[in-house]
Amino acid sequence: MRKNYLAGREGGDNLDIIKAVGREADRRQIPAYLVGGIVRDIILQRKNGDIDIVVKADALSFAREVAKTLKAEAKVYGQFGTATLELPGAGRLDIATARKEWYPHSGSLPKVCPGTLQDDLYRRDFTINAMAVSLNKDSFGELIDEFGGMADLKKKKVRVLHDRSFLDDPTRILRAVRFEQRFGFRIESRTLRLLKEAMDDDGMRNVKPPRYFAEFKKMLSESDPLPCLKRLNDLEGLRFMDSRMRLDIPFLKKIHGNWNLLKEKFPFYSQCPAWLIYFMAVVEPMEGPRLDAVLNKFPLRKDEKQSILQVQKKGDLTRRLSAPRLTRSRVCGILRPLSPAAIAYWRAGTPSRRIEKRLDAYAGRDALIRLEINGDDLKRMGASSGRGIGMTLSRVLEMKIDRQRMSRKEELDAARTLMRQG
Numbered sequence: 001m002r003k004n005y006l007a008g009r010e011g012g013d014n015l016d017i018i019k020a021v022g023r024e025a026d027r028r029q030i031p032a033y034l035v036g037g038i039v040r041d042i043i044l045q046r047k048n049g050d051i052d053i054v055v056k057a058d059a060l061s062f063a064r065e066v067a068k069t070l071k072a073e074a075k076v077y078g079q080f081g082t083a084t085l086e087l088p089g090a091g092r093l094d095i096a097t098a099r100k101e102w103y104p105h106s107g108s109l110p111k112v113c114p115g116t117l118q119d120d121l122y123r124r125d126f127t128i129n130a131m132a133v134s135l136n137k138d139s140f141g142e143l144i145d146e147f148g149g150m151a152d153l154k155k156k157k158v159r160v161l162h163d164r165s166f167l168d169d170p171t172r173i174l175r176a177v178r179f180e181q182r183f184g185f186r187i188e189s190r191t192l193r194l195l196k197e198a199m200d201d202d203g204m205r206n207v208k209p210p211r212y213f214a215e216f217k218k219m220l221s222e223s224d225p226l227p228c229l230k231r232l233n234d235l236e237g238l239r240f241m242d243s244r245m246r247l248d249i250p251f252l253k254k255i256h257g258n259w260n261l262l263k264e265k266f267p268f269y270s271q272c273p274a275w276l277i278y279f280m281a282v283v284e285p286m287e288g289p290r291l292d293a294v295l296n297k298f299p300l301r302k303d304e305k306q307s308i309l310q311v312q313k314k315g316d317l318t319r320r321l322s323a324p325r326l327t328r329s330r331v332c333g334i335l336r337p338l339s340p341a342a343i344a345y346w347r348a349g350t351p352s353r354r355i356e357k358r359l360d361a362y363a364g365r366d367a368l369i370r371l372e373i374n375g376d377d378l379k380r381m382g383a384s385s386g387r388g389i390g391m392t393l394s395r396v397l398e399m400k401i402d403r404q405r406m407s408r409k410e411e412l413d414a415a416r417t418l419m420r421q422g
């Protein structure tokens, strides 16, 4: 009897959704499979919220039916014949028509046409990501493993399916390293040779920078990106950023250790994207036109770029924040224009105890202090100009930060006195 890889997974892993897709496929009499990373993770017994489905039929009309059943919204991408459903609870469901892919030239986007399930699995990056599980009733849970994915999972190997894999898609260099380090696997020896050859190939330059960036961001979002960065650095695999790119690993280790402590200790940093902290550390040694080139070629948001540039002005900030006697409100004045990510990064890397203490007082307490009064209170007391109101409120806030405790009445009294003084 064949093994059912989906048995015993009740209560987790979106099994109800997967079963609902299977039932819909049976109703329409089309073959449907779970594919890619989720199959790998089911076998490894790891959580994965992204469900990838391949059908041997028109995925788009199938996805619309599934969306109705699951009460989800379907977004359709005509170019590749795929649809994405944002699931009401969490996670995503991607549905695609089984397809064949070929790359017109190294590093380009693939051309696609409908294909068999085998074509669809063969177009994938590594054997461990090229397995499928059937969702139809008569074969529910059966594994389709044409390229030795299960054997490689057991041997802990990252292996490409064919020799052109990295040439076709050089972003797979980053993926190989990420999976190797995430799972504690090894890149298999022939695959490693192909990876190194691909790095010397012109195809590296054909890849549009946003595609590298998407993969690099995934790497920096791993729970511990350090081993990935170290391995990529050893392989000289950071050339997609800058031809002279080398990492300062001991410095990255320090940032990593301190960042993990900081995000636990201070809720102020909870909104900081971890990948950005590591990205700042990676680009820290760059300056001027080299840094500008990196910031301009990757799709960074304006606020993300600003955080990175704020970090570059650390010398001046360090000098200002090292002054021996600074009131807490002065410290706030220096720090308030900076993003929490820039402050977190600065705190994670600073060698100065005095700066550490000041940044911790800010993140732990002073940045969170708010006034109980507002502009309406001041208007009721006779204030009229918007600018005057703003200035009075920020003066009262400074007083509250320095005194650490002020009641609403004390805030109103302070505002009244300031208004009288003009």
Ligand code: CTP
Pocket (backbone or CB within 6 Å): 035, 036, 037, 038, 048, 050, 052, 123, 124, 125, 126, 129, 130, 169, 171, 172, 175, 218
């Ligand atoms: N894939 C590929 N080549 C790429 C990107 C993706 O062959 N450059 C295939 C792989 O089969 C992969 C699947 O598309 O399993 C889904 O890609 P993605 O969601 O990026 O990867 P996951 O394997 O799900 O990895 P993760 O656990 O990091 O989400």
